[in-house]
Amino acid sequence: MIKIMAFLLVGVVTAGCNGFVKPDLSGPVNDSYFTVFSGFPVPFMYMASAVQWNEDYAVTTRHTPFIPNVIYSCSTHCDLVFIKHKANGHHPTWRAPRVGESITAVGVSPYLVTTTGKGKVYQTPFRNIEEHSGDLYAIHDAPLVKGMSGGPVIASDGSVVGINQGFYSTTLNDVITQSGLKGAQRVSIFIPYSIIQREWLMLQAQLDAPRGSKYAAK
Template identity: 85%
Template structure:
């Protein structure tokens, strides 16, 4: 039997506020995610969150302008960049999200306080028609506020399953009318692990052979 999933095809992902979040009280575990700020020519005008990927790199959203130390942007123009950032103590384990599992969305806020929201993962994929990447993003229904873009989506086992992008501005009636997100309180969008892992493979290839395939045989 072939299972067909509905797909949101929309043009706008917003980054204001779609619910009430709480301060993050995780203490020592939060050194694997951190705030990032825009650099020249508008230092500290824009803020986002980032998550440590490995010893030397972290990931955050592409839509946040002028983030320094960007090493690599998504090959499909999806909303993802890798930044050069040394791990501070440790970095999280990563894995693919599971439909129906409970998650915690984490990230910064306009008051520079790390915040969290609780929700769960939904089956319906999401396409941002404005960016033309063709990538299928994932959906959870945890609340997000401005500044949480790039922050981790954390499963109950502590694994990071993706990074927050923003949310789809809609009414609860619109949400309940789509079977893929039936019961969701809101539609928050995140980049799943599979896309980040794919792009890490592309970055690794670039680091191994910076001149491209045509130089590989030389």
């Protein structure tokens, strides 16, 4: 059963689409995000998007199966993994999202075309009751389609404030009246910078440990 409590949206995330997206025309900046495909035993069966975190690592969603080069999974079992991926000349600036700011959600579509959707950030946090991580994700109202999971949520200053995860599977009118999302066009979920940064510090501690070379070499 889906529960909605004051200023906390609790429910499940679904895949598919929740609106219309447009082709990405951002040009040279899109070498900071890219498409990832599943590997063995089902190569190219599943796909998602990923964002470069720094020179050597990128981030994407954990729910996409069999993604190769995964170096670290979220400590709370949240929907996040780090993958070993060398930056292709560019990696974005990251920061925390700001309530009310305009954002662009970016990622690959099922037709292998990079797509975007416009929206803004909302204050209400979201908890996915299916993953039991306890983490609170963030909400924007930009449209998402299947394949955009793991793609960047980009603020108007060009900073990445999180990565797309999915969208909420309920009636929008119910959400608006019960959880303070007045004016939202839809409810799209993203993993905010704070969670990604927290997990990076844990990965970094592993890399700095005496046996950390085994992670760095993968």
